[in-house]
Amino acid sequence: MAAFAPGEMLAPLRIGPITAGRVEAFAQASGDRNPIHVDAAAARRAGLEAAPVPGMQLVAFxxxxxxxxxxxxxxxALSTRFLAPVAVGDSVEISGRIVKVDAAGAVMRLFLRDGSGALASVGEATLVPAVP
Structure with a gap:
């Protein structure tokens, strides 16, 4: 059985750079064909500086x-609040810590930062011991 402790830290995970090919593969697999994610010109027309990595891809990370x-x-459960886009070609680092423990499991707050260290997303994951 998994034991949870308040304040327990998630080992940081760095992913990237998140290439255009990786975003294209995610778009194919997910069916998310929004052109702003795969076409820099479409992203600029939408007012973005660069094509953003799809939010659901960041949630998957x-x-x-x-x-x-x-x-x-x-x-x-996994909820996420997006604070800023992550540009295709950038890297991300995900860290977190357990903020709540009860008889059923725990809640871990997650932090996703872009390559410059800016906070791009926060989330919360509800965790329970896995059933064998």
Missing amino acids: MHEAVSRSRPGVAIT
Whole structure:
């Protein structure tokens, strides 16, 4: 059974650079064909400086960070608030810490920073011991 401790830190995970090819592969797999993610000109027309990595791809990276750090844990919920876009070609680092523990499991607050260290997204993952 997975034990959770308030304040427990998530081992930081760095991912990237997130290439245009990786974003294109995600777009194909997810069906998210929004042109701002794969076409820099479309992103500029939308008022962005560069094509942004899809938000759901960033959420998938957050999920991956928790899963790698805590292999005996199931994630039953994952909410995210996007604060700033992450440009295609940039890297991200995901960190976190457990902020709540109860009889059912724990809540881990997650922080996703872009390559410059700016906070791009915050999230919360609800964690429970994985069922064998």
